[in-house]
Structures are given as structure tokens and as C-alpha cells.
Amino acid sequence: MRSFLPVLTVVSAIVAIWYGACVWLNAAWTRDQAARAGEEAGFAEILAGSFSQERPVLPAPHQVAAELWDATVAEELFGRRGIVRTGTLSNRSLVYHAWVTLSATLLGFAFGAGLGILLAVGIVHNRAMDMSVMPWAIASQTIPILAIAPMIIVVLNSVGLSGLIPKAIISAYLSFFPVVVGMVKGLRSPDAIQLDLLRTYNAGRGATFWKLRLPASMPFLFASLKVGAAASLVGAIVGELPTGAVAGLGARLLTGSYYGQTVQIWAALFAAAIVAAGLVGLIGWVERRTLARMGMAR
Amino acid sequence: MGLVAASIAFWLAAWWANARIAGSAFARTPAGRLAVPAIFGITVLVVWEGLVRGLGVPGVILPPPSAIAQRLAASTGVLWGDFVQTFVKGTLSGYAIGCGAAFLTAIAVDRSPFLTRGLLPVGSFVAALPIVGIAPIMVMWFGFDWQSKAAVVVAMVFFPMLVNTVAGLRAAEPMQRDLMRTWGASYWQTLLRLRLPAAMPFVFNGLKISTTLALIGxxxxxxxxxxxxxxxxxxxxxxxRLGLDMVWATIVVAALAGSAFYGLVAWIEGRVTFWHPSQRK
Incomplete structure (x- = not known):
């Protein structure tokens, strides 16, 4: 709680800068309107005009918050197609789009993390695999993998796979490498002295793995899972771009940018941020519980 | 079918060779450390080529490596133009502006412990967000040319770089700072002689993370x-247009550019932080 006040200060500073930038960027529109009407716009008009435009250059924070509220709670509770009236999520609500993105993210993340852990186990136990795969895994981090996302989508579409699976594949691919690198580090983290102790106990490879390496790798696993979760959400969002804006947060971004709906873009962006924060927070919560149970909490 | 069998045979042979090399004394020499991943990489290419040709996978789904290489050689002019537009103009300028701004912000913020305590959690939170999403907004603001790409890159690299630099500026130990104080060193002297050099491993960590983010952005x-x-x-x-060979050729260029960029930053890091334990050979 010691850092609550400083964080609050920084956040309010960011909001203040945002409002300032709003006036600065949106003032031109109000001035244009006034000039067309043959009047001179005063400071008060510019201020009021900056915060209430339909399609501002930069929407004000309260406009984004209002759009978020309208597109989630209000749309579902009171909307014609909301969950209260129809029993299904409205296709105009951000809840629906966030769920589309989140389901692809979770599926891909589960696949990617599972495969990553398996590969890390293989790399730690097999020298040939370590020497051949590991340099490529590290090198692949320097390659803009996200750039091939549209290609994977289109290719899988032409094979007949569409919807959830192609996005999940991209998510899995992006969350895979952080987990591999982190887990290899974690499984190797026990000291030589600890490994020696287990050797004096005549423990086999299996016992060493389950009783020493795996527990020792837990802090590394959670750290890399957080990175992987954030990466897989980015993968799912980018994976939605080339499918022609059907559903999902990426689709909202794309339609927003086609039709100049800046408020919609910012609302989708914040919805994505909330989903990412939720995922990372959830993993952090599991991490704290697990490490506390294992007596490793700091 | 013959090609499929041949590629599987090649894979098994390469696997056997790698296992033999990894188990022998040759693996500890620099050449051995280079040979094993090289054999693995070549194996992937050969198996890819063999399977695509052997199973008759159409080129619109997955072109074989040889077709990609041909396309790469045939359209160097176009690819060079793309490279200049995306990498030299968009990525490098955005990277320099973003990292420079974050570095200066970190030094300014560092003077106030209150701001540092507030900025670190916010910064690491923002660094985990899908910032790529601001791309459409930046394209709207700055137009279609490279300026909007540079702006996206700035936004993407700013917070990872900021968090790393702020963490790095705290890396100098209290004992060392006290020593500087006993010598009567001013703030700037302490910063330049002690804290910035001590921060360099963190700064370069941020710079390396940012290389990949910049190109993606x-x-x-x-x-x-x-x-x-x-x-x-x-x-x-x-x-x-289903010109998948051209897509792959572009990806090869992007991969080479990304790796070279990362390698360059890592090389400079080795030069600057030669004293750090992780750089010891």
C-alpha cells in the first residue's frame, strides 16, 4: 500500500496530460466550425467542443469511459440485442467481442504453454536437443513473428480452418517461446550442490525432476507465463485483423479505423487492456498462492 | 513418396549425427557449438523441401524453400525498397526517439523517489498491454507514410525501456553511493561515473527487448x-494475391533485419558492459 499514493499521482498526471492533449488536438475542429459560422471561438467554446465531439482526433477519457459503459453494461442490460432481452450476448457489445478474443487467447495460451513446458523438459534432459533447438529458439525471438500472422490466417482459411483455431495457433506460437526460455532457465536453476545431494540419495532422473527441478522452476514458470499470456492476447488481436473484421477486439479496431470511429477504437483498446490486466493479474494471484504454499514467497 | 522417405531418412541421419556430436568432445569447441544448430537448421529446410515436394503441397499453402530463395533473388529491388521504408525510416527513427525519450524520462523521474515508486508499477503494467492496438490511431493521426509507423514504434518501446532504465538506475549499491558521497561527488558526477555505468546491463536489456518490439510495431x-x-x-x-513465396521472402528479410539489429545491440552491450558477470567467457 506504500506505493498507492505515488501510483495514484502518476495515473492522475497521465489523465491530466490526456485532457490537455485533447484540447490541443481537437481545438482545430472547433475553430473550423466557428470560422465557417463566421465567428471567433473563445477559449470556453474550444474547451467544451474538444470534449464532446462525435469523432474527435483524440477522445477525452470520460468519452472513452462512457463508450466502454455503453458497449458493455448498458448494451447487455438494456439493449435490444442484449443478454437480458435475448439470452445471448449482443454482437454490438464489447463483452461479446472481448470473449471472442479471450477464448482464442486462452486456447492458444494453453497449447503454447503446455508445448513450451514439454519442449523445455526435453531440452533440459537431452543434450543434442539443447544444442540444436535452443539457439534457434533464442534467435526466433528476434524475428517479428507477428508479421506472419495474417499469412497463417489466410492459409488456414484456404485449407478450410476458420474461426477460433487459426487465431489460437498464432497465440500458441507467440506464447510458446517465452515459456520455453523461462522454463529451461527454471529447470536449470537448482544449484550443483542440490543436484549433488540428490545424487548422494541415489535419486534417478525422474525423482530429480519431480522433487527438485520442477519445484525450483516455479517462479520462472510464472514469470514466463505472464509474458506469454500478454503475448498470446496480442497474437489473437492481430490474428483478427486479416479475417475481414467479423468479431473480436481486433475486428473492432479495424472497423473503427475504417469508419473513423475513434471513440470505438479507444474503447476496444481499453477493453483489450482490461483483458490483458485480468489475465496477468490472475496468473499473479495463482503465483502468490502457489509460492506461498510451497514456502517460496518473498 | 520417395522424396518423403528421403527427407525422413535425412532427418534421422541428422538427428543421429547431432546426438553423436553433442555427446563427444567436439561439442565443447566453438566449431561444435556452431555445427549442431547449423545441422538442425539445414535439416528443417531439407525436410520442409522434401515434404512439400513429396506430398505435392500447393504453393499457395506452403512454398518450398527453394522457391522462396528464387523469389528472394529475383525481387531484390522491391524487397530493398520495402526494407528502407519499414526498417530504416519507420523502425530505426522510432526506436531512436522512443528509447532516447524513455532514457531521459527515467533520469528525470529518478530524482524523485515518490515518482519512481509510482511510475514503476504503472510502467510495467503498460508494458504488458497490447500497445500494438494503437496502430490504427497513429495511422489516423500521422498519415500513411513512415511517420505513423515511427510513432507506433515510439509508443511500443517507451515503457519497456523506461521500466528497465529506472530499475537500472537503482542498481548501484548504497555502499558505492556512500563512497561517492565521501569523495564529495555532485549529483551529476555520481550519475555519470557510478549510476549510469551500473545501470548499463538493465539499459541494454531494455534496448534488446525494444529491437523486436520496434520491428513488430x-x-x-x-x-x-x-x-x-x-x-x-x-x-x-x-x-x-496468394503470392506466398513473396510473403515468405519478405519474412526472410524481416528475420534477417531483426536478427542483425538484435545482434548489433548485443555486440555493443558486450563492448559497454564487459565488466558484468554475464559477459564473462
């Missing part, structure tokens, strides 16, 4: 609008 931003050149533009249009 520039390419993805081009999906939202670009003049008729650029790697992201090439990928999205050639996917639409």
Missing part, C-alpha cells in the same frame, strides 16, 4: 495503411 502498423511499399504492406497485399 512498424510491420503491424503497415497493415492499417501504407504507401505502396513497406514490409507490412507487401505481406498483406501478397497474401491477398
Amino acid at each position: 512498424a510491420i503491424v502498423a503497415e497493415f492499417f495503411g501504407s504507401p505502396i511499399r513497406g514490409m507490412g504492406f507487401r505481406i498483406s497485399t501478397e497474401v491477398g
Whole structure:
């Protein structure tokens, strides 16, 4: 709680800068309107005009918050197609789009993390695999993998796979490498002295793995899972771009940018941020519980 | 079928060779450390080629490596134009502005412990967000040309770099700072002689993370609008025309550029932080 006040200060500073930038960027529109009407716009008009435009250059924070509220709670509770009236999520609500993105993210993340852990186990136990795969895994981090996302989508579409699976594949691919690198580090983290102790106990490879390496790798696993979760959400969002804006947060971004709906873009962006924060927070919560149970909490 | 069998046989042979090399004394020499991943990489290419040709996979789904290499050699002019547009103009300028701004912000913020305590959690939170999403907004603000790509890159690299630099500026130990104080060193002397050098491993960590983020940001931003050149533009249009060999050729260029960029930063890091334990050979 010691850092609550400083964080609050920084956040309010960011909001203040945002409002300032709003006036600065949106003032031109109000001035244009006034000039067309043959009047001179005063400071008060510019201020009021900056915060209430339909399609501002930069929407004000309260406009984004209002759009978020309208597109989630209000749309579902009171909307014609909301969950209260129809029993299904409205296709105009951000809840629906966030769920589309989140389901692809979770599926891909589960696949990617599972495969990553398996590969890390293989790399730690097999020298040939370590020497051949590991340099490529590290090198692949320097390659803009996200750039091939549209290609994977289109290719899988032409094979007949569409919807959830192609996005999940991209998510899995992006969350895979952080987990591999982190887990290899974690499984190797026990000291030589600890490994020696287990050797004096005549423990086999299996016992060493389950009783020493795996527990020792837990802090590394959670750290890399957080990175992987954030990466897989980015993968799912980018994976939605080339499918022609059907559903999902990426689709909202794309339609927003086609039709100049800046408020919609910012609302989708914040919805994505909330989903990412939720995922990372959830993993952090599991991490704290697990490490506390294992007596490793700091 | 013969090609499939041959590629599987090649894979098994390479696997056997790698296992033998890894188990022998040759693996401890620099050449051995290079040979094993090289054999693995070549194996992937051979198996890819063999399977695609042997199973008759159409080129619109997965072109064989040889076709990609041909396309790469045949269209160097176009690819060079894309490279200049995306990498030299968009990525490098955004990277320099973003990292420089974050570095200066970190030094300014560092003078106030209150701000540092507030900025670190916010910064690491923002660093985990899907910032790529601001690409359409930046394209709207700064137009289709490279300026909007540079802006996306700035936004993407700023917070990872900021968090790392702020953490790095705290890396100098209290004992060392006290020593500087006993010598009567001013704030700037302490900063230049002790704290910035001590922060360099963290700063370079941020710089290395940012290389990848920068290239991704520039390419993805081009999906939202670009003049008729650029790697992201090439990928999205050639996917639409099912020119998959051109897409892969662009990806090869992007991969080479990304690796070279990362390698360059890592090389400079080795030069600057030669004293750090992780750099010891």
C-alpha cells in the first residue's frame, strides 16, 4: 500500500496530460466550425467542443469511459440485442467481442504453454536437443513473428480452418517461446550442490525432476507465463485483423479505423487492456498462492 | 513418396549425427557449438523441401524453400525498397526517439523517489498491454507514410525501456553511493561515473527487448495503411494475391533485419558492459 499514493499521482498526471492533449488536438475542429459560422471561438467554446465531439482526433477519457459503459453494461442490460432481452450476448457489445478474443487467447495460451513446458523438459534432459533447438529458439525471438500472422490466417482459411483455431495457433506460437526460455532457465536453476545431494540419495532422473527441478522452476514458470499470456492476447488481436473484421477486439479496431470511429477504437483498446490486466493479474494471484504454499514467497 | 522417405531418412541421419556430436568432445569447441544448430537448421529446410515436394503441397499453402530463395533473388529491388521504408525510416527513427525519450524520462523521474515508486508499477503494467492496438490511431493521426509507423514504434518501446532504465538506475549499491558521497561527488558526477555505468546491463536489456518490439510495431502498423511499399504492406497485399513465396521472402528479410539489429545491440552491450558477470567467457 506504500506505493498507492505515488501510483495514484502518476495515473492522475497521465489523465491530466490526456485532457490537455485533447484540447490541443481537437481545438482545430472547433475553430473550423466557428470560422465557417463566421465567428471567433473563445477559449470556453474550444474547451467544451474538444470534449464532446462525435469523432474527435483524440477522445477525452470520460468519452472513452462512457463508450466502454455503453458497449458493455448498458448494451447487455438494456439493449435490444442484449443478454437480458435475448439470452445471448449482443454482437454490438464489447463483452461479446472481448470473449471472442479471450477464448482464442486462452486456447492458444494453453497449447503454447503446455508445448513450451514439454519442449523445455526435453531440452533440459537431452543434450543434442539443447544444442540444436535452443539457439534457434533464442534467435526466433528476434524475428517479428507477428508479421506472419495474417499469412497463417489466410492459409488456414484456404485449407478450410476458420474461426477460433487459426487465431489460437498464432497465440500458441507467440506464447510458446517465452515459456520455453523461462522454463529451461527454471529447470536449470537448482544449484550443483542440490543436484549433488540428490545424487548422494541415489535419486534417478525422474525423482530429480519431480522433487527438485520442477519445484525450483516455479517462479520462472510464472514469470514466463505472464509474458506469454500478454503475448498470446496480442497474437489473437492481430490474428483478427486479416479475417475481414467479423468479431473480436481486433475486428473492432479495424472497423473503427475504417469508419473513423475513434471513440470505438479507444474503447476496444481499453477493453483489450482490461483483458490483458485480468489475465496477468490472475496468473499473479495463482503465483502468490502457489509460492506461498510451497514456502517460496518473498 | 520417395522424396518423403528421403527427407525422413535425412532427418534421422541428422538427428543421429547431432546426438553423436553433442555427446563427444567436439561439442565443447566453438566449431561444435556452431555445427549442431547449423545441422538442425539445414535439416528443417531439407525436410520442409522434401515434404512439400513429396506430398505435392500447393504453393499457395506452403512454398518450398527453394522457391522462396528464387523469389528472394529475383525481387531484390522491391524487397530493398520495402526494407528502407519499414526498417530504416519507420523502425530505426522510432526506436531512436522512443528509447532516447524513455532514457531521459527515467533520469528525470529518478530524482524523485515518490515518482519512481509510482511510475514503476504503472510502467510495467503498460508494458504488458497490447500497445500494438494503437496502430490504427497513429495511422489516423500521422498519415500513411513512415511517420505513423515511427510513432507506433515510439509508443511500443517507451515503457519497456523506461521500466528497465529506472530499475537500472537503482542498481548501484548504497555502499558505492556512500563512497561517492565521501569523495564529495555532485549529483551529476555520481550519475555519470557510478549510476549510469551500473545501470548499463538493465539499459541494454531494455534496448534488446525494444529491437523486436520496434520491428513488430512498424510491420503491424503497415497493415492499417501504407504507401505502396513497406514490409507490412507487401505481406498483406501478397497474401491477398496468394503470392506466398513473396510473403515468405519478405519474412526472410524481416528475420534477417531483426536478427542483425538484435545482434548489433548485443555486440555493443558486450563492448559497454564487459565488466558484468554475464559477459564473462
